[in-house]
Amino acid sequence: xxxxxxxxxxxxxxxxxxxxxxxxxxxxxxxxxxxxxxxxxxxxxxxxxxxxxxxxxxxxxxxxxxxxxxxxxxxxxxxxxxxxxxxxxxxxxxxxxxxxxxxxxxxxxxxxxxxxxxxxxxxxxxxxxxxxxxxxxxxxxxxxxxxxxxxxxxxxxxxxxxxxxxxxxxxxxxxxxxxxxxxxxxxxxxxxxxxxxxxxxxxxxxxxxxxxxxxxxxxxxxxxxxxxxxxxxxxxxxxxxxxxxxxxxxxxxxxxxxxxxxxxxxxxxxxxxxxxxxxxxxxxxxxxxxxxxxxxxxxxxxx
Amino acid sequence: xxxxxxxxxxxxxxxxxxxxxxxxxxxxxxxxxxxxxxxxxxxxxxxxxxxxxxxxxxxxxxxxxxxxxxxxxxxxxxxxxxxxxxxxxxxxxxxxxxxxxxxxxxxxxxxxxxxxxxxxxxxxxxxxxxxxxxxxxxxxxxxxxxxxxxxxxxxxxxxxxxxxxxxxxxxxxxxxxxxxxxxxxxxxxxxxxxxxxxxxxxxxxxxxxxxxxxxxxxxxxxxxxxxxxxxxxxxxxxxxxxxxxxxxxxxxxxxxxxxxxxxxxxxxxxxxxxxxxxxxxxxxxxxxxxxxxxxxxxxxxxxxxxxxxxxxxxxxxxxxxxxxxxxxxxxxxxxxxxxxxxxxxxxxxxxxxxxxxxxxxxxxxxxxxxxxxxxxxxxxxxxxxxxxxxxxxxxxxxxxxxxxxxxxxxxxxxxxxxxxxxxxxxxxxxxxxxxxxxxxxxxxxxxxxxxxxxxxxxxxxxxxxxxxxxxxxxxxxxxxxxxxxxxxxxxxxxxxxxxxxxxxxxxxxxxxxxxxxxxxxxxxxxxxxxxxxxxxxxxxxxxxxxxxxxxxxxxxxxxxxxxxxxxxxxxxxxxxxxxxxxxxxxxxxxxxxxxxxxxxxxxxxxxxxxxxxxxxxxxxxxxxxxxxxxxxxxxxxxxxxxxxxxxxxxxxxxxxxxxxxxxxxxxxxxxxxx
Numbered sequence: 001x002x003x004x005x006x007x008x009x010x011x012x013x014x015x016x017x018x019x020x021x022x023x024x025x026x027x028x029x030x031x032x033x034x035x036x037x038x039x040x041x042x043x044x045x046x047x048x049x050x051x052x053x054x055x056x057x058x059x060x061x062x063x064x065x066x067x068x069x070x071x072x073x074x075x076x077x078x079x080x081x082x083x084x085x086x087x088x089x090x091x092x093x094x095x096x097x098x099x100x101x102x103x104x105x106x107x108x109x110x111x112x113x114x115x116x117x118x119x120x121x122x123x124x125x126x127x128x129x130x131x132x133x134x135x136x137x138x139x140x141x142x143x144x145x146x147x148x149x150x151x152x153x154x155x156x157x158x159x160x161x162x163x164x165x166x167x168x169x170x171x172x173x174x175x176x177x178x179x180x181x182x183x184x185x186x187x188x189x190x191x192x193x194x195x196x197x198x199x200x201x202x203x204x205x206x207x208x209x210x211x212x213x214x215x216x217x218x219x220x221x222x223x224x225x226x227x228x229x230x231x232x233x234x235x236x237x238x239x240x241x242x243x244x245x246x247x248x249x250x251x252x253x254x255x256x257x258x259x260x261x262x263x264x265x266x267x268x269x270x271x272x273x274x275x276x277x278x279x280x281x282x283x284x285x286x287x288x289x290x291x292x293x294x295x296x297x298x299x300x301x302x303x
Numbered sequence: 304x305x306x307x308x309x310x311x312x313x314x315x316x317x318x319x320x321x322x323x324x325x326x327x328x329x330x331x332x333x334x335x336x337x338x339x340x341x342x343x344x345x346x347x348x349x350x351x352x353x354x355x356x357x358x359x360x361x362x363x364x365x366x367x368x369x370x371x372x373x374x375x376x377x378x379x380x381x382x383x384x385x386x387x388x389x390x391x392x393x394x395x396x397x398x399x400x401x402x403x404x405x406x407x408x409x410x411x412x413x414x415x416x417x418x419x420x421x422x423x424x425x426x427x428x429x430x431x432x433x434x435x436x437x438x439x440x441x442x443x444x445x446x447x448x449x450x451x452x453x454x455x456x457x458x459x460x461x462x463x464x465x466x467x468x469x470x471x472x473x474x475x476x477x478x479x480x481x482x483x484x485x486x487x488x489x490x491x492x493x494x495x496x497x498x499x500x501x502x503x504x505x506x507x508x509x510x511x512x513x514x515x516x517x518x519x520x521x522x523x524x525x526x527x528x529x530x531x532x533x534x535x536x537x538x539x540x541x542x543x544x545x546x547x548x549x550x551x552x553x554x555x556x557x558x559x560x561x562x563x564x565x566x567x568x569x570x571x572x573x574x575x576x577x578x579x580x581x582x583x584x585x586x587x588x589x590x591x592x593x594x595x596x597x598x599x600x601x602x603x604x605x606x607x608x609x610x611x612x613x614x615x616x617x618x619x620x621x622x623x624x625x626x627x628x629x630x631x632x633x634x635x636x637x638x639x640x641x642x643x644x645x646x647x648x649x650x651x652x653x654x655x656x657x658x659x660x661x662x663x664x665x666x667x668x669x670x671x672x673x674x675x676x677x678x679x680x681x682x683x684x685x686x687x688x689x690x691x692x693x694x695x696x697x698x699x700x701x702x703x704x705x706x707x708x709x710x711x712x713x714x715x716x717x718x719x720x721x722x723x724x725x726x727x728x729x730x731x732x733x734x735x736x737x738x739x740x741x742x743x744x745x746x747x748x749x750x751x752x753x754x755x756x757x758x759x760x761x762x763x764x765x766x767x768x769x770x771x772x773x774x775x776x777x778x779x780x781x782x783x784x785x786x787x788x789x790x791x792x793x794x795x796x797x798x799x800x801x802x803x804x805x806x807x808x809x810x811x812x813x814x815x816x817x818x819x820x821x822x823x824x825x826x827x828x829x830x831x832x833x834x835x836x837x838x839x840x841x842x843x844x845x846x847x848x849x850x851x852x853x854x855x856x857x858x859x860x861x862x863x864x865x866x867x868x869x870x871x872x873x874x875x876x877x878x879x880x881x882x883x884x885x886x887x888x889x890x891x892x893x894x895x896x897x898x899x900x901x902x903x904x905x906x907x908x909x910x911x912x913x914x915x916x917x918x919x920x921x922x923x924x925x926x927x928x929x930x931x932x933x934x935x936x937x938x939x940x941x942x943x944x945x946x947x948x949x950x951x952x953x954x955x956x957x958x959x960x961x962x963x964x965x966x967x968x969x970x971x972x973x974x975x976x977x
Contacts, residue, residue: 052866056873058768060689064859072852076844090847092840094723098710100747101719102848104754105709115762115886117872118687123762123886130758131894134751141747145740148729203875214873218863222855284898291744302729302737 005079005089007254012078015258016228017041019235019265026269041228048221056214058118066113067215067222073106074229082160083236084257085246091157096144099156100137103189103230107133110223114211121203125210128280132195132207135287136185142294143178143185146171147241149301160237164244175241177297182238184290186268188283190231193272195283205280235264304375304390306362307398307440310355314405315437317351318430320344325426345413348429352409352436359402359440366390367808374446383506385447392811393577394443396653397570399808400660401443403794404562405436407787408555411668414781415554415675428468432556435461435564442567448497449506455493455567459486462564465556466548478547485534485544492531493571499524500578512577513818521579525586528575529593536568538627539597540928542620546604549616550680554671555787557612558664561619566656569626573652576634577816584638584735590631595745597624600927602752603900606759606892607924609682611670614760615663618706621749622659626652628742629721632728633816639736642820643727649816650809650835651720657805658713658798662705665791669699672780672788673764677771682760682888687769691778696765698788703757705795708750711845713798716838722746755895763888770882800845806835889922902927 021038028035037043055063079090080099088095111126147159150167168175188195191208203210212223239260247253278286321344328341365371374389390398412432416425435458442454463486467479497505499520515521530541537545549561572590576582601620608614629652636644672695677685689696705712725742780788798805814821874880896903902925909918925931951962 052864054867054870055865056871057869058687058872060766062689062766064856068852068855068859072848072855075851076848079847080844090840090844092837094719094726094837095840096726097719097722098715098841098844101708101710101715101750104707104750105704108704108707108709108754108758111758112762112766115758116766118767118882118885119872119874120880120884120886121875123891126758126762127755127886127891127894130751130755134748134755134895135898137747137751138744141744145726145729145743148726148740149737152730154723154726213875217866218859284894288898298741302740 001089004086004250007250008078008083008086008089009075011083011086011254011257012075012229012232015261016232017045017225019231019261020228022262022265023269023272026266027273030270030273041224045221045225048224049218051217053217053219054214056117059116059214062109063113063116063214064219066110066116067219067226069109070106071222071226071229073102074226074233077102078229078233078236081156081233081236082240084240084243084260085162085253086250086257087157088155091155093154096148096154096156096159100140100144104133104137106226106230110211113215117214119214121210122213124204125207125213128207129211132188132283132287135284135291136188139181139287139291139294140185142291142298143182146174146178146294146297146301149298150175160240160244162244162246164241168244171301174297174301177293177300179238179241181290181294181297182234182241184286186231186234186238187271188287189234190227192268194275194278195286197277200277232261235261239264304362304366304372304388304444306358306365306371307390307444308375308388310358310362310402311437311440313351313355313358313437315434317348317355317433317436318426318428319433320347321426322430344426345429348433349409349413352433353406355436356402356406356409359398362390363395363398363402366395367392367811376446379450381449383447383504384449385506385508386450387446387508388441388444388450389446390444391815392808393570393573393653393815395808396656396812397443397566398440400566400657400664401436401439401563403790404558404660404664407664407668407790408432408436408559409787410783410790411555411558411671411787414784415671424468424470427464428553428556431461431464432559435465435559439563439567443570446509447506448501448509451509452490452493452497456490458564458567459483459490462486462548462560465560466552468553468556469551472551474547475551478544478551481544482548485541489531489534489568492527492534496524496527496531496575499527509574510578512815513580515578515580517579517581517583521583525575528572529589532568532571532575533593534568535571536565536623536627537597537620538568538593538623539600539620540932542597542601543926543929543933545620546608546613546616546926549619550610550612554612554667554674557616557671558667561616561667562660562664565619565623566660569623569630569652569656572627573630573649573816576630576637580819582634582638584635587631587633587635587638587739590627590634591739591742592631594624594627594629594631595742597621598628598749599624599745599752599899602749602756603896604924604926606752606756607896607900607903609888609922610680611674611682611685611760611764612667612680614682614756615666615670618666618753618756619659619663621753622655622663622706625718625721625746625749626655626659628652628746629655629717629724632721632724632739632742633813635728635736635739636724637817637820639731639733640820641727641731641736644724644736644739645817645820646813647720647724647727649813651717651722651724653809653812654713654720654798654802654805655717658705658717658795661791661794661798662702662712662714665698665788665795666702666706668784668788668791669695669702670764672784673699675780676778677769682763684771685764685769686767686771686882686885687765689765692765692780694785695780695788698785698792699765700761701792701795703761705799707754707757709754710841711799711848713795713802716799716802716841718746718750719841720835752895752899755892759888759891763886763891767885768882770885800842802838802841803835806838809835896924900924900927902931 020041080095114122114126151158196207376387379386438454438457445451501507534541605617629648632648633645705714708714708718728739906921
């Protein structure tokens with residue numbers, strides 16, 4: 001139990017930034033560039049860690065609270081979630097709701113920290129972030145409804161248990177729809193193309209990046225590290241649905257989990273390479289459409 | 304129970320000395336028309352309210368521990384009068400927040416409406432505040448319908464006087480009138496409901512839980528009850544009176560109205576359903592649908608507001624919706640014999656009753672403090688208050704996080720229970736019941752919208768820099784106001800961190816609500832006890848969340864090197880952004896409002912000129928039910944009756960004689976045979 005918990009924490013804390021590196025390398029490969037080293041995110045975090053913090057005169061303690069919450073929440077949320085076959089150490093009936101609402105807590109404080117700067121650009125980013133999250137959250141819940149129908153409990157351990165392998169046979173259509181929907185949620189929540197572009201140079205079109213314009217040094221480092229952790233935690237939900245394999249061997253399970261995350265990073269990199277960014281006005285339409293697809297999945301599984 | 308009666312009496316008479324003194328002074332001609340009261344009687348009122356609240360809490364706790372008599376009765380020489388009060392767990396759930404919120408309001412009042420500033424109708428306001436506070440516990444424990452309705456009417460009238468305290472403003476008078484009409488429509492519906500319940504005689508003892516058979520007049524009783532109690536609770540589309548009334552009242556009265564008074568509608572619905580031995584499933588579906596509609600419509604309309612008190616009032620509609628969703632799930636569970644649904648749904652609804660009382664009152668009090676400091680209720684004129692009011696800001700933040708249902712505060716615990724009730728439905732093989740699982744995504748929409756709304760309010764009011772130079776001198780709230788907010792905030796945090804403390808109360812109340820299921824032992828076996836025991840895990844998760852945050856924050860504080868402090872916010876290469884250029888509340892909410900609550904009307908007055916000239920834009924968001932449906936409908940009806948009257952009232956005596964003759968003839972035909 002303790003070994004598993006420690007192993008899970010190490011996997012999360014140590015390998016999360018690697019996913020960003022893999023995504024960047026995939027995109028570079030598609031563009032025919034050599035690209036930055038896979039370990040570049042680590043060097044970036046280290047650089048930010050050593051820098052000083054620039055503090056705007058309009059800001060208050062809320063500005064500091066945003067990054068702190070943003071980095072703590074994914075770690076706590078990961079304790080509720082089975083990472084691959086490594087069961088969650090903190091598991092109780094209804095922990096799936098806590099999982100969803102923890103990320104809402106992080107969103108509250110990052111958006112508030114953005115508004116704390118008094119910059120209209122950051123206000124815009126915060127507004128977009130909460131707007132899109134509003135439309136993405138029901139999809140996530142509908143996905144969990146499908147999983148709840150297939151499982152016999154309301155813990156994440158039960159929802160994402162090994163029974164999923166058999167469930168693909170009986171309710172494969174629903175599960176496939178939900179995987180696609182959750183993939184959309186993952187891309188929105190983690191500010192990836194086609195919904196948001198972390199590398200754009202125009203503040204007016206950004207969503208997530210514009211919220212953290214004023215954060216610098218270790219604060220920005222915490223935010224970026226938190227974003228990497230969040231990507232891995234949400235990715236773990238999808239990969240567990242796609243790869244519900246339990247070998248029984250701790251180290252083999254950890255290897256399968258990491259392999260799954262690697263594949264997911266490559267998939268995200270591919271999506272980012274082959275798709276153009278959506279216009280902002282289109283994003284809500286896509287999200288509402290995704291919700292409806294998820295409703296279909298629920299109807300299919302309830303029938 | 305006698306203790307509770309004493310507490311209620313203390314609170315009810317708390318404002319009487321002030322009122323007597325004020326009217327005596329007016330007779331002498333000291334105060335011209337608006338008796339403001341004086342500091343001495345204000346202190347008396349505060350002390351009496353606080354004493355009453357403390358006694359009330361003692362009474363509730365003693366009742367839960369089984370000490371002392373549970374009921375008190377007296378002779379009442381009124382036809383059909385039955386003066387009997389009984390304190391059970393279901394009543395205790397509703398009385399507990401009453402005591403806390405009234406105590407907070409008593410501490411808050413003197414700082415918010417100081418006597419020396421000659422607050423309008425000060426003495427009368429305090430009298431009706433105390434009377435309302437005293438009538439609430441009586442209503443919540445009344446055993447006879449006459450006593451119930453009497454307390455109901457006292458509350459309704461107190462509410463009217465509280466709403467129209469500042470009656471020099473036309474908007475306040477209009478709000479008070481609308482409230483009065485609505486509340487009496489509710490009373491009428493209740494009178495009909497009690498008459499049907501008693502088989503023609505409305506003055507009876509309230510039936511015991513699970514004692515009435517289904518069928519008969521049950522459908523009509525439920526429909527009338529839904530109308531009457533739903534009007535009081537503010538269920539969409541019966542909420543039309545609520546936003547304007549709660550925005551018009553002075554802030555701590557708004558807290559009482561929004562946090563406590565509308566709950567008596569919920570209480571009535573719960574009691575009414577508990578009377579029946581078996582309930583049809585469509586009651587549950589109706590409640591679930593009405594709750595979901597109220598929750599989504601309430602929060603969408605809240606998002607569209609830019610008056611902070613109106614916004615909070617619309618959030619009451621949302622939270623009532625969440626409570627009724629929980630009640631609907633529990634009713635469905637009773638109809639289908641699913642104890643887990645009953646336990647989790649009703650447990651969540653009851654806990655949300657307590658929680659909403661606490662955090663909504665907290666939000667209103669903090670908003671009142673912000674309004675005092677900035678001199679306006681308009682969000683677009685506020686900003687940067689956190690620097691001037693650090694304490695108020697923290698209290699508002701606690702209330703905001705709680706009302707969004709975010710961990711680790713109390714709002715999350717109750718929403719978590721209701722979510723679990725909804726998700727449990729997914730495991731039922733009956734397709735009909737399993738559909739109730741769709742309540743979960745509905746709650747998710749509501750949660751997301753509420754979060755957007757409160758990020759907006761907190762950000763626009765307390766963060767950034769001030770949008771206008773605010774006129775008032777005093778910034779931070781007085782000590783009394785701060786302690787009032789601290790009391791409520793402590794309640795929010797306490798329930799969030801240790802929800803298990805309330806488990807016995809909720810368990811007992813659920814058992815009283817559904818005695819048949821409780822008797823079968825099912826609730827103890829799989830429902831409430833198991834469902835609430837899980838809440839201990841929430842405490843653990845909250846600890847896991849808070850401790851690392853504090854460690855990281857402390858680390859940043861010690862080790863974080865500040866490279867530059869006091870520099871301007873980066874304006875994306877724009878060098879001189881004015882505070883007015885900050886993102887506004889309307890812009891923030893625009894995307895969501897146009898999706899979820901379309902219909903904003905924009906009124907532009909810009910002079911047609913070659914060169915830019917000052918222009919005005921007024922945005923108003925109409926309430927679909929009131930402004931688009933009811934008011935035009937009433938206007939149409941009024942015009943119709945004018946038309947009819949013009950034909951009938953033609954001034955010819957012979958025509959009037961014809962009416963009399965025709966009426967007599969019709970009556971003879973109908974009743975002549977008997």
